[in-house]
Amino acid sequence: MSKSTFAYVTFIHATPEQVWSALTTPEFMRQYWFDMHCESDWKKGSSWKLVFPDGRIADMGEIVESDPPRRLTIKWRNQWKEELKAEGYSLCTFTLEVVPDNAKPVVKLTVVHSIESEGSKLIEAVSGGWPRILSNLKSLLETGEIIMPASGHN
Amino acid sequence: MNKSDLLFKALADPSRRKLLDRLYANDGQTLSELCEHLDMTRQSVTQHLDLLEASNLVTTLRRGREKLHMLNPVPLQDVYERWLAKFEKPRLKALHDLKRRLEGADT
Incomplete structure (x- = not known):
């Protein structure tokens, strides 16, 4: 591929509204996102930022697309590491699909994070985090607790 | 078969692990690209990919007419x-x- 892309998929026993709320509520986010949280009003064209536990800004950008509870696209640029900031904007899309024919609601959550350059260090950096974040999110929504606490992040 | 049975079944086959290794080395390949250096028929690669997708270890994205296979960790x-x-x-x-x-x- 001429660009760097990663895709992550997880199936969560929850309603799309619950998953959407988990993706957009700062207090809830902290529990599965290594104590980090996002700030935005989640409307198209609005600003977006991802904030470290100590208040520093990790990444920032803009909401490109917001169709609750189905699709959310964020224009995403690193802020804390020069090398990654220099790569410019990446695109991160969350897609929520209801899996049909299940007694209890199941959502297929797909996260696609890409940037228009080959061998991106930004995509490499976030690719280490997403599996753990999504695994935590699934566990938190399904059981009310996470297995890997924030201290497990390195 | 539940999700974790399917996952371990998918991992229990050397050809499927090889496909995962190939995607790890180079993510986002088409079926033809995956078949290129493998000693398997296109049909068996397709079957392996179906099982990998059912177990959620592989997901597919469309790019125009192409279907790209992505490793899902x-x-x-x-x-x-x-x-x-x-x-x-x-x-x-x-x-x-x-x-x-x-x-x-x-x-």
Whole structure:
């Protein structure tokens, strides 16, 4: 591929509204996102930022697309590491699909994070985090607790 | 078959693990690209990919007419948390180091 892309998929026993709320509520986010949280009003064209536990800004950008509870696209640029900031904007899309024919609601959550350059260090950096974040999110929504606490992040 | 049975079944086959290795080395390949250097028929690669997709280890994205296969590490993370992280890591590491030293090879 001429660009760097990663895709992550997880199936969560929850309603799309619950998953959407988990993706957009700062207090809830902290529990599965290594104590980090996002700030935005989640409307198209609005600003977006991802904030470290100590208040520093990790990444920032803009909401490109917001169709609750189905699709959310964020224009995403690193802020804390020069090398990654220099790569410019990446695109991160969350897609929520209801899996049909299940007694209890199941959502297929797909996260696609890409940037228009080959061998991106930004995509490499976030690719280490997403599996753990999504695994935590699934566990938190399904059981009310996470297995890997924030201290497990390195 | 439930999700974790399917996951372990998918991982229990050397051809499917090879496909995962190939995607790890170069993510986002078409069926034809995956078939290129493999000693498997296109039909069996397709079958393996179907099972990998059913187990959620592989997901597909469309790019125009092409279907790209992407490695999805999330189920492996779930396995890691379920089966590895909760066991004492220092002791596992000590055993791993001992095994490496005794066997004198990179395991």
